[in-house]
Amino acid sequence: MSDECVFCQIAAGEIPAQVLLEDEEAIVFHDLNPQAPTHLLVIPRRHVESTGTLETEDGELAGHLLLTAARAARQAGIHDSGYRVVANTGNEGGQTVPHLHLHVLGGRPMSWPPG
Amino acid sequence: MSDECVFCQIAAGEIPAQVLLEDEEAIVFHDLNPQAPTHLLVIPRRHVESTGTLETEDGELAGHLLLTAARAARQAGIHDSGYRVVANTGNEGGQTVPHLHLHVLGGRPMSWPPG
Numbered sequence: 001m002s003d004e005c006v007f008c009q010i011a012a013g014e015i016p017a018q019v020l021l022e023d024e025e026a027i028v029f030h031d032l033n034p035q036a037p038t039h040l041l042v043i044p045r046r047h048v049e050s051t052g053t054l055e056t057e058d059g060e061l062a063g064h065l066l067l068t069a070a071r072a073a074r075q076a077g078i079h080d081s082g083y084r085v086v087a088n089t090g091n092e093g094g095q096t097v098p099h100l101h102l103h104v105l106g107g108r109p110m111s112w113p114p115g
Numbered sequence: 116m117s118d119e120c121v122f123c124q125i126a127a128g129e130i131p132a133q134v135l136l137e138d139e140e141a142i143v144f145h146d147l148n149p150q151a152p153t154h155l156l157v158i159p160r161r162h163v164e165s166t167g168t169l170e171t172e173d174g175e176l177a178g179h180l181l182l183t184a185a186r187a188a189r190q191a192g193i194h195d196s197g198y199r200v201v202a203n204t205g206n207e208g209g210q211t212v213p214h215l216h217l218h219v220l221g222g223r224p225m226s227w228p229p230g
Contacts, residue, residue: 016160037230038174051185052194063178070166073204082205086229087181090186090197094225103229110209113150114201114218115229 007099019071026071028104037107038076038083042069048100050089069104078106086115087115098109122214126160135187140179141188143219152222153191153198157184163215164202185220193221201229 003077009015010029017029018039029041042065048054052087054062083106088095094115124130125144132144135175136154146154157180163169171178181200188194198221203210 008205008213015181016133051200054185056182059178059182061178062175062181063174063176066166066177066181067169067171067174070169070204073167074146078179078207080205082203082207082210084208084230085166085204087200088197088225089185090195092197092221092224092229093199094229105229106207107135109207110203110230112209112230114209114220115199115225115227 005097005099007041007043007097008047011043015091019036021068021075023068027070028068031103035103036105036110038105039068040069040072040076041114042102042104042107044073049098050095050100051087052089054100065093065100065102069102073104074100075108076104076106079094081106083109084110084114120162120212120214122158122216124214125164126158135138136183138183140176141183143183146218150218151220151225153193155184155187155219157160157187157217157219159215160188164213165210166202167204167214169215180215180217182188184217184220186223187196188219191221193219197225199225199229 086103
C-alpha cells in the first residue's frame with residue numbers, strides 16, 4: 001500500500017466509496033465522475049501502478065481483474081446490453097490515478113473511437 | 116476454433132494480418148481501421164467470445180492477454196508516452212467481432228470519455 005494513493009485508501013476503507021462488490025484481491029466501486037449511466041472502477045487491493053508495471057507473476061491478478069470486471073457488469077445489469085472495459089496507462093493513455101484500474105462503462109451505446 | 120470466425124482464421128494464419136508479436140496463447144496484430152497512430156489488437160488463439168464468456172478457469176489466459184497488451188505497447192514504442200487498452204463486450208460495448216480482443220491504442224493523446 002502507498003500512503004499517498006487514493007485508491008489504496010479506498011481499498012483500505014479509509015476513504016469512502018460506493019462499493020458494488022469486493023473480494024480478497026479486488027474491489028469495485030462507482031466512479032465519482034461517471035461517463036455513462038453505469039461507470040465502475042475495478043482495482044486491485046495491492047498497489048500496482050499500471051498495466052505497464054505488471055510483472056509476469058502478476059498474470060493471475062490481472063486475469064482476476066478482467067474476470068471481476070465482467071462479474072461487476074453482470075451484477076450492475078449491463079452485461080446483456082453490453083459494456084466497455086478501459087485501462088488507461090500513462091500520460092497519453094489518460095491515466096489520472098497511478099494505481100491500476102479498469103473502467104467498466106455501460107448503460108448507453110459506447111461510440112468509436114474510444115477517446 | 117470457429118470456422119466462421121475471422122480472428123480464429125487470423126490466429127491460424129489463414130487470413131493475413133500485420134503481426135507484431137505472437138506466442139503459444141496470443142497473437143497481436145495491427146487493426147485494419149486504426150483509430151490512433153498505433154492501434155493493435157491482442158487476441159487469444161483459442162476462441163473465446165468476449166470478456167463476458169470468460170470462465171473462472173480462463174483467469175490465466177485473461178491475465179496473459181493484459182500482460183501481452185503491455186508487452187505489445189512496449190514493442191510498438193508507445194509504452195513511455197502512454198496508451199489505452201479497450202475491450203468491447205456486446206452490442207452497447209461496440210463489439211464487432213465475437214472473438215475476445217483487446218484494443219491497444221497510442222501515439223496520440225487519448226481523450227475522455229472513452230467513446
